[in-house]
Amino acid sequence: MRITTLCGGVGAARMLRALLTEFPDAEHVAIVNTADDDVIGGLSISPDIDTVMYTLAGANDDERGWGLAGESWQAMEWLRRYTNSSGRHDLSWFNLGDRDLGTHLYRTSRLAEGAPLSEVTAEMVAAWGLPLLLLPVTDDPIATVLRTDRGDLAFQEYFVREQHAVEVTGVRVEGADSADPAPGVLNAIETADVVVVAPSNPIVSIGPLLAVPGIRSAVAARRSAVVAVSPIIGGKALKGPADRLLSELGHETSAVGVASIYADLAGTLVIDEIDTPLIHQVEALGLRCVATPTIMSQPGVSASLARAVIEAAL
Amino acid sequence: MRITTLCGGVGAARMLRALLTEFPDAEHVAIVNTADDDVIGGLSISPDIDTVMYTLAGANDDERGWGLAGESWQAMEWLRRYTNSSGRHDLSWFNLGDRDLGTHLYRTSRLAEGAPLSEVTAEMVAAWGLPLLLLPVTDDPIATVLRTDRGDLAFQEYFVREQHAVEVTGVRVEGADSADPAPGVLNAIETADVVVVAPSNPIVSIGPLLAVPGIRSAVAARRSAVVAVSPIIGGKALKGPADRLLSELGHETSAVGVASIYADLAGTLVIDEIDTPLIHQVEALGLRCVATPTIMSQPGVSASLARAVIEAAL
16 A cells, blocks of 8 residues: 655654654655755755654654654754844744754755655665655745745744744745755655645645746546645644644635635545534535544544544555 | 054964963054955854854853864754755764854844944944954955865865865965954054964964065064964964965974965064074074974963063064
8 A cells, every 4th residue: 555645844743753653654755845954054954744754753842842852952062052142033933953954964965965855765765764765846946935924934944933922914935936845756646545634734834836837737636535624723723833824825814714725636624522503514515524533642633533544545 | 552453263362362361451453464364054154253252251262173172063963864865965064062052143243234343343342341442354355265186275164074085285374465453453563562363274374464565565564563473383273274275385383384485574473492503594594493392282382482482573
């Protein structure tokens, strides 16, 4: 069985981990959003790819919710000696752990040699010994830009630097028009037994991935095999600004809002059991709807959710 | 009193530290070689500037002889997980400590914004609270290239990666012809009471500095105020490949060889007392010669050497 999962960051990583655990004999492909990739301090950062890699390797820090376990912060501390002195705090608002820097140094060196991101990612996945094909959605540069009253912001600037304390009035994906799906991406969608849309932010994680030409139509063509998982539970995102972004951009902040975004792409929406009352509204939009526990930090939920997602498509 | 010191890395840093200690009321300017500067893993590294900064700040690791005290190596360790797996050891032969990475992140960010190296360096010197003007010799890119039978090598590639196990048949400084001295550099040479040529490698540290148009003639015009310190003691360099480079490039591996290289630029050569028998040979080349203890790791030598150097010019 082949399972292809469309991924953003943390929520997708946990979904993937559950799928790999419950279906270890399947061929797994993860297609990961790269529209939050950026160059910081000269280093090429791919936040969603790294989150997926670290989580699947069991190397992530579950308590912090991001980054590596056992991490140290010497580089950032010493960078801030300079930015504190010069007042250039805008050059140190991010957080790159010392171990994490090893990942960025490798990626930056290889990209600088002309290696495509997909090739570098494959090398890193091999180093971590992960049993899946992990593909950036594209090897070409794409970038999510949020329009706010503090100007255009990249997602990390919006979320970390501005602490998402600004209203978002629009989203675009720069570079999408001229980007090509990375090698293997379309094939992974076309030949999968199940295409899973992970419970990532529909606006800034899954949306940009779908904006790469060819992706959206490839997913829509497989609609009956596509199962999306709602990241909105009881009207809220478990973490991150997905709920606020949905409402600021005119969508209903609920599993129904998610269903309306994915109606053309997913034959089934899996929602949390707390949203059982919304099943009929979801089905009214043309999707099948399955309610099941979806909060993966709860014992046993990862396993049951992974099984429910796959069973919904088969 | 104004003291301007021409500097490479470690040897120069110790000389500077001694001069600052013995002459705290003087105005000190350090002009530092940038021909070993390079981009590694996306980061802009200035090894000689960093060595001077760290040493003067008392933050250097005296035991290791380079880098910061209290350093950790998480980034390199985790980078090597990738390079060990992919076999790309050529991407991890260097060593960048975690604390050191803070310096490189700051520099890289500022250079990427278009700030000249001299401006960034001034910000870093201010953050360290150092009481001198520290100038890169130029804000323009220059690079020392060593011709060897393993092809053209940058100095770090020759010294660290190849472990200087190849013969050097030639040296050139790329970019020198079109480089300008950084702001303040020529003035610092022209108005100094004493110009000190630190005991750095004459071939790959001081030579490239002098190769920037205008520098060599500015120093030569001040010859009577210029005091060079021999890095070759008893026919050997205390550390590094200066002795081998001298002989491979056709110079005598001794204080006399150093004198012949600096004859047009320095009115006085300070040599180690062990080389007292060479005084007449140095003087025969037209330089005054002063023999005194020069091994600064020995107690009291830093102080006496600094005083001897300044007194030789006044």
